[in-house]
Amino acid sequence: MAKITSIEYFRVLPRWLFVKVCSDDGQYGWGEATLEGHTEAVEGALEELKIRFVGYDPDNIEHIWQTAWRLGFYRGGAVFMSALAGLDIALWDLKGRKLGVPVYQLLGGKVRDKCLVYAWIGGDRPSDVEAQGKVRLAQGFKTIKMNATEDLGWLDSPAALQASVKRLEAVKKLGLDVGLDFHGRVHKPMAKQLAKLLEPHQPLFIEEPLLSEHIEGIKHFSSQTTIPIALGERLYHRWDVKPFLEASAIDILQPDVSHCGGISEARRIAAMCEAYDVGVAPHCPLGPIALAAALQIDAACPNFVIQEMSLGIHYNSMHQSKYDLLNYTKNPKIFDVKDGYVQVPTGVGLGIEVNEEEVRKVSKDCKAWRALEFHGPDGSVREW
Structure with missing residues (x-):
């Protein structure tokens, strides 16, 4: 029986947290426990997981997951589930490497050869989003996502909604499909009006039309529009997801493998969604580790729709960092986008080879990323 000998974590630019697990038979695996803006808290949770699980058999992934979940007594939450995700993803990577197969083989085998993907664009004006949309097209994307609005209060002038429509029109005319992220920053009186204005332009989906805690509002909202409703990055396990499915409140779930307890829980959540x-x-x-893990799940998931992925343009524009997906990988071509798709990685484990030398170098002086602050014209805090 092999034993876990070490659980390490590495804070790296622009705002990511990587995890490495090693065992006494010479095997290793990489995970990602990134929780944007809460790095130190996740590191504290990882310290606790280290104390418990060094010495455990890394093959027993489900036993380790259940032990962490049940013996912690206080379960769930963004911080704990992100730490558990980092450990869980690393264990799946380790097992795939040990057996010489991609993780998707351990999940039952793939049901597709390539995954439809999209990437983010930003910008306040139609000309901004049009320029960034052209960059995404040149990168091979056919689908993008962008903010639905820049800033709205509880009840602003309806004129503020017209800017959102114009930005959507500017990108749609390029031939791109567009998902619109409300970020939970649009309150119900404005969200209802905005959805009606957007509907003729057929966005791919509306993401987080309201904050996820307002399940009754989301259910009501979804009954008033034909645009598909998506959410899920702020749902951290299957019990968070359950009431949304039972209420028929959403059309697309967006679990984050680094926030929701890793590959183990993301796979269970996907199976629940299929039943609804x-x-x-x-x-x-x-x-890149989180993306590689997500692609492994996508490959084996019958009800997969589309995969979000980050690239340098997103972080260069928002966080002034030169670091993107490719800085930490030895095989960056696994993320090449062609005609809107990324091929399913077929290498062992997650299919990614982490540049450990670069990870260790960057992590030496990497400060924790702080969430940006957004305020309305009256000085009140707005959702980011």
Whole structure:
């Protein structure tokens, strides 16, 4: 029986947290426990997991997951589930490497050869989003996501909604499909009006039309529009997801493999969604390990819709960092986008080879990323 000998974590630019697990038979695996803006808290949770699980058999992934979940007594939450995700993803990677197969083989085998993907664009004006949309087209994308609005209060002038429509029109005319992220920053009186204005332009989906805690509002909202409703990055396990499925409140679930307890729980969540005819479009504006893990799940998931992925343009524009997906990988071509798709990685484990030398170098002086602050014209805090 092999034993876990070490669980290490590495804070890296622009805002990611990687995890490495090693065992006494010479095997290793990489995971990602990124929780944007809460790095130190996740590191504290990982310290606790280290104390418990060094010495455990890394093959027993489900036993380790259940032990962490049940013996912690206080379960769930963004911080704990992200730490558990980092450990869980690393264990799946380790097992795939040990057996010489991709993780999707351990999940029952693939049901597709390539995954439809999208990437983010930003910008306040129609000309901004049009320029960034052209960049995404040149990168091979056919689908993008962008903010539905820049800033709205509880009840602003209806004139503020017209800017959202113009930005959507500017990108649609390029031939791109567009998902619109409300970020939970649009309150119900404005969200209802905005959805009606957007509907003729057929966005691919509306993401987080309201904050996820307002399940009754989301259910009501979804009954008033034909645009598919998506959410899920702020749901951390299957019990968080359950009431949304039972209420028929959403059309697409967006679990984040680095936030929801890793590959083990993301796979269970996807299976639950299939039973309710809800598609899965994993959230992932994160690092290469999280993306590789998500692609392994996508490959084996019958109700997969589309995969989010981050690239340098997103972080260069928002976080002034030169680091993107490719800085930490030895085989960056696994993320090449062609005609809107990424091929399913077929290498062992997650299919990614982490540049450990670069990870260790960057992590030496990497400060924790702080969430940006957004305020309305009256100085009140707004959702980011």
